Amino acid sequence: MENTEKEMNNEVEEKGKCVWKDRKHHLWFPFSFTKYAVENGRLYTTKGFLSSREDECMLYRILDISVTRTLPQRLFGTGTIELNTRDRSNPVLLLENVKRPVKVKRLLSDEIDKERRARGVDGKDMYGASSHYDPIETDHLTDTDHDFEPDADHQDDDPMDDRL
Numbered sequence: 521m522e523n524t525e526k527e528m529n530n531e532v533e534e535k536g537k538c539v540w541k542d543r544k545h546h547l548w549f550p551f552s553f554t555k556y557a558v559e560n561g562r563l564y565t566t567k568g569f570l571s572s573r574e575d576e577c578m579l580y581r582i583l584d585i586s587v588t589r590t591l592p593q594r595l596f597g598t599g600t601i602e603l604n605t606r607d608r609s610n611p612v613l614l615l616e617n618v619k620r621p622v623k624v625k626r627l628l629s630d631e632i633d634k635e636r637r638a639r640g641v642d643g644k645d646m647y648g649a650s651s652h653y654d655p656i657e658t659d660h661l662t663d664t665d666h667d668f669e670p671d672a673d674h675q676d677d678d679p680m681d682d683r684l
Contacts, residue, residue, distance in 0.1 A: 537559060537560075538557055538558070538559040539558040539559055539627070539631055540556075540557065540558045540624060540627055540628075541555065541556065541557040541558070541559075542555070542556050542615075542618045542619055542624070543555050543556070544556075544616050544617045544618070545596070545598050545617040545618065545619060546617065547592075547596050548596040548597055548598065548619070552617075553567065553568055553569040553572075554566070554567045554616070555567075556615050556618065558579070558627075558628065558631060561578060561579050561580070561631075561635045561638070562576050562577065562578055562579060563576070563577045563579060563582075563603070563613070563628075564576055565577075565613065565615075575609075575610055575613075577603070577605055577607050577610060577613060578607075578635070579628075579631055579632045579635040580632060580635040580636045580639050580641050581605050581606040581607050582603050582604070582605050582606075582628070582632050583604045583605060583606055584603070584604040585601060585602070585603055585604075585625050585628055585629060585632075586601070586602045586625075587599050587600070587601055587602075587621045587622055587625050588600045588601075588602065589621065593617065593621075597619060597620065598617045598618060598619055598621065599617070599618065599621030599622070600614055600615065600616045600617060600618075600621070601614070601615040601618060601621055601624060601625055601628070602614055603615070603628075
């Protein structure tokens with residue numbers, strides 16, 4: 521029975537493997553109550569001191585990653601990573617003032633690809649799946665709503681030509 525418990529503990533430790541963690545930095549000092557972590561195929565963001573909030577985003581739901589570095593961030597080796605996601609509650613996640621942002625961006629890209637492969641999610645499944653697209657809002661549109669064709673006789677006419 522001890523072997524079973526040890527195996528279970530090892531599985532939990534292995535599944536709970538932290539790939540990356542950091543805090544929001546001020547200058548290069550990590551004096552902040554905002555923490556970021558990537559583990560179990562998820563990105564966790566924890567904010568707050570007296571009252572705290574933890575947000576979670578599945579890595580495979582991240583659509584796009586970009587890095588922004590202001591001059592002070594470049595001087596202090598930090599940057600902000602913007603993640604556009606398919607998550608309705610957090611369509612845009614900001615990992616603010618993290619150390620080595622370009623390396624973190626590459627690490628996140630690799631982890632996202634691994635998660636998509638593990639879940640069998642193809643890149644084309646994610647296209648058009650942005651949280652800003654709502655299929656309910658466009659269901660009322662039909663092909664007949666878009667049947668306007670410009671008149672062939674007047675399509676080259678420029679209203680500004682009348683002034684000449």
